[in-house]
Amino acid sequence: MAGPAGDPTAGSDFLQLDIRQAPRGARTEWLAARLRAAIADGTLPVGSRLPAGRVLAAELRVSRGLVTEAYQRLAETGQIAGRGRAGTVVVAAPPPAPTDPAGPTVPAGRGGLVDALRAVPCRIDLSPGVPDLTAFPRTAWLQAERRVLAALTPGDFGYGNPQGAPALREAVAGWLARNRGIRADPAEVIVVAGVAQALWLLARVLPEAGVRRVAVEDPGSLGAREQLEHSGLDTVGVPVDGAGLDVAALRASGAGAALVTPAHQFPTGVVLDGERRRELLAWAAAGGLVLEDDYDAEHRYDRAPVPALRALLPEQVCYAGSVSKLLAPALRLGWLLVPERLRDRVVAEKRFADLGNPVLAQLVLARLMESGELERHLRFVRRRHRRRRDAMLRAIGSELPGARVHGAAAGLHLMVTFDGAGFADTDLATAALGLGVKAHPLSWHRMRPGPPGLILGYAAGPAGESEEGVALLGQALRVLTAKPSAPCRPGPSGT
Numbered sequence: 135m136a137g138p139a140g141d142p143t144a145g146s147d148f149l150q151l152d153i154r155q156a157p158r159g160a161r162t163e164w165l166a167a168r169l170r171a172a173i174a175d176g177t178l179p180v181g182s183r184l185p186a187g188r189v190l191a192a193e194l195r196v197s198r199g200l201v202t203e204a205y206q207r208l209a210e211t212g213q214i215a216g217r218g219r220a221g222t223v224v225v226a227a228p229p230p231a232p233t234d235p236a237g238p239t240v241p242a243g244r245g246g247l248v249d250a251l252r253a254v255p256c257r258i259d260l261s262p263g264v265p266d267l268t269a270f271p272r273t274a275w276l277q278a279e280r281r282v283l284a285a286l287t288p289g290d291f292g293y294g295n296p297q298g299a300p301a302l303r304e305a306v307a308g309w310l311a312r313n314r315g316i317r318a319d320p321a322e323v324i325v326v327a328g329v330a331q332a333l334w335l336l337a338r339v340l341p342e343a344g345v346r347r348v349a350v351e352d353p354g355s356l357g358a359r360e361q362l363e364h365s366g367l368d369t370v371g372v373p374v375d376g377a378g379l380d381v382a383a384l385r386a387s388g389a390g391a392a393l394v395t396p397a398h399q400f401p402t403g404v405v406l407d408g409e410r411r412r413e414l415l416a417w418a419a420a421g422g423l424v425l426e427d428d429y430d431a432e433h434r435y436d437r438a439p440v441p442a443l444r445a446l447l448p449e450q451v452c453y454a455g456s457v458s459k460l461l462a463p464a465l466r467l468g469w470l471l472v473p474e475r476l477r478d479r480v481v482a483e484k485r486f487a488d489l490g491n492p493v494l495a496q497l498v499l500a501r502l503m504e505s506g507e508l509e510r511h512l513r514f515v516r517r518r519h520r521r522r523r524d525a526m527l528r529a530i531g532s533e534l535p536g537a538r539v540h541g542a543a544a545g546l547h548l549m550v551t552f553d554g555a556g557f558a559d560t561d562l563a564t565a566a567l568g569l570g571v572k573a574h575p576l577s578w579h580r581m582r583p584g585p586p587g588l589i590l591g592y593a594a595g596p597a598g599e600s601e602e603g604v605a606l607l608g609q610a611l612r613v614l615t616a617k618p619s620a621p622c623r624p625g626p627s628g629t
Contacts, residue, residue, distance in 0.1 A: 146193035148185050149177065153194045161196060163598040165204040170257055173213055173227050184214065184222040207596060210268040248357050248574075257570035258603035262401065262547035262591040265459050266518055271502075271511050278501040282494065296490035297481050298325025298469075305500035306469045309508070314431065315445040316453065318471055324480060325491050327466040329427055330361055332454035333393075335470065335487070336425060337365030339479040340391060345423060349389035351379055353579045355400045358393060358427065371581035374399055378406035381413035384422075391423040397431035397440055401549045401579055401589045403541015405440055415443065418450035423473075428455040432512055433593075434544035435520045449473050457499065459546060460512060467491065467499055515593075519546065525597035526590065526604060533608030546594075549576065551587035557614050559586035565610035571603045 145152045149172055156164035172178040184190075187205060191198040205222055208214045215225045252261070297303070303323040310316040326332045340346070345367075350359050352371030359369050370387045373380045379394055394414070396406035406414070418424045426443045444453035448471070456468025472480050484490065502508045526548060530537055540549040552559075559575035566573055576587030588607070592600050 146185070146190060148190065148193070151190075151194060153196060160598070160602075162200050162203050162207075163602055165194075165201065166207045167257070167602070169204065169208055170213065173208075173224055174255070174257070176227070178224050180224050180227055182224045183220065184224070186221060207599070210596075248578075251572060251574070254567065254572065256567060256572040258572070258599055258606070259594065260571060260573045260590045260592070260600060260603050261594075262574055262589045263459065264591055264594040265462070265546060266515055266522075266593050267462055269511075269515050269518060270462050271507065274502060274507045274511070275498060278498045278505070278507070279494070282497045282501060286497075290493070294490050294493040294496075296485035296488075298323060298491065299493050299496040299500065302496040302500040302503075303469075305503040309503050310442075310455075310469075310471075313509075314428065314442045314455075316442050316448075316471070317445070318448075322471050322474075322477070324470040324472070324477070324484060325496060326454070326456075326468045326470050326484065327488070327491055328456045328458055328463070328468045329429075329454045330357070331466075331487070332452075332468060332470040333358060333361045333425070333427075334365055335480050335483050336452055336472070337362055337367050338483045339476055340367065340423075342479065343423075343476065345390035347387075347389045347391075348425070349384050349387050349392040350581075351394060351399060352581045353401055353576065353584070354393075354581075355395070355427075355429075356579045359581075362393070373582070374402055374404060376404060378404050378410045379414065381410055381417055384414070385417060389422075391425055392417075393425040393427065394443075395427045395429040396443055397428055398433070398541070398544045400429050401541070401547065401574075401576065403543065403545055403547075403549060405437070405544075411443070411446075415447050415450075418447055422450065424451045426451050426453045428453065430459060430545040431455070432460055433516065433519060433546055435516065435523065436543040444471060452476070457508075460508070460515075461499075465495060465499070467495060519593045522592045522595075522597050522600060523548070526592040526600045529601040529604035530590075533604050534611060547589055547591045549587060549589050551576065551585045553585050555586050555615075557586060559588060562586065562607075562610060562614055563588065565614050566607050569606045569610055571606045571610075573603075573607065 149168060151165070151168060153161065169178070184205065187201040188198050191201045205214060212226050213224065214222055217223045300320065302325055303320040306323045307318050307320045310318055326335065340348070347368045347370060348362055349372045350362070350369045351374045353374060362369055370389055372383045372387055372392070378396065378399060379392070384392055394406070396411070398405065414424065424443055428442055431442070442453060444451040450473065452473070453471040454468065457465055458468065470480065523542065527539065527542060530539060530548070530550060534550060537550040537552055540551065542548055559577050563573055563575045574589040576584070576589060579589070590604070
């Protein structure tokens with residue numbers, strides 16, 4: 135029963151909400167934003183009770199469904215929860231904002247940048263690499279967990295095999311055969327705590343194999359590069375273009391191994407094309423070692439699947455994957471396949487690192503894989519992620535004129551660049567953070583100079599949230615480019 139826009143009675147004493155302030159066509163987003171802001175600034179502390187949806191809807195003279203949807207958005211992010219007869223209650227608040235009077239800033243230097251930004255509070259998080267965590271299949275997981283627990287004997291609660299539970303290794307072998315074209319025996323699978331641990335384990339054994347210098351894609355994942363460097367390996371950047379990794383530059387680098395994301399390159403979204411694949415495999419066959427991070431391979435929308443490199447040259451490819459982007463990073467579950475000559479050493483390092491991953495979660499994941507639930511979940515989130523991608527593309531087209539979009543055919547993020555721009559992308563990210571929007575500057579993930587840009591995740595939040603975030607990015611961009619021209623402050627790559 136939405137009232138007319140000019141109706142002076144369409145308001146509520148609760149938070150002094152006045153529906154006339156809501157943008158046309160964005161009332162739900164406006165109400166959710168007002169509630170988030172009140173929770174963030176302490177107006178609604180933890181324990182506060184929100185009005186019943188039907189009451190607030192009547193006061194604002196809007197449909198009850200609009201209020202229900204706004205409440206649901208806060209429930210999905212864990213800020214409010216239904217408490218039966220107690221109503222809807224605030225259950226969590228973000229950490230307090232920084233006290234620096236200049237406001238939060240996005241650093242231009244390197245070293246723990248991703249973790250530092252992750253800790254900064256914001257209203258809209260467009261960081262890349264996060265799936266839709268609200269879509270986690272709780273019911274299927276609980277059902278699988280009950281079945282697993284019912285079948286376990288007391289002895290199953292002891293120390294497990296550090297290489298991984300046999301049931302999960304068998305399930306992973308089947309998953310890779312069905313979905314990535316990789317034929318592997320379960321004995322080849324090593325269960326790891328995500329791709330990050332896979333890289334750490336490889337960094338521990340590569341020097342023994344005579345490899346101390348690893349080529350990495352440029353631009354490429356800052357986190358992956360830091361993981362290798364922290365473990366004592368030298369890294370050298372190899373350019374990425376529209377066909378993927380420049381293999382001629384790889385040969386010239388003198389690196390003994392190369393870390394690549396061939397199915398969906400991070401952050402550009404480029405797929406390593408057929409000619410480059412043949413060149414890379416020829417380089418590996420001549421003695422090089424490929425470290426294949428199968429990043430975002432399952433999240434594709436407008437292109438056909440591409441085979442994993444491991445399927446083509448298993449004796450020279452170390453293959454790593456995980457469920458972090460498919461289910462949730464918090465599970466810390468992934469897998470690693472290495473050439474036979476490295477396997478015993480990698481398993482030994484895994485044993486000394488942690489004695490193996492928690493067994494119960496491994497067995498639950500194995501059941502989800504074997505039952506087909508994981509494939510069903512993948513089909514579901516693909517549809518949802520596609521809709522959110524499309525919404526972000528529309529927003530970029532209207533709010534960021536002149537921005538070039540890269541990598542839209544697959545993945546969980548978009549890369550945008552601003553060719554010929556006279557500003558540092560860290561300045562743009564800082565300005566956006568001041569408006570409550572978090573995004574990665576492209577320069578963080580570069581080793582060589584290049585045009586400024588941003589990496590924008592679209593999968594984690596509802597479409598309306600990412601659209602609002604892009605609109606605020608556009609506002610920050612207009613303010614930044616309206617300033618009098620001044621020398622561009624260089625970021626870590628000189629942008």
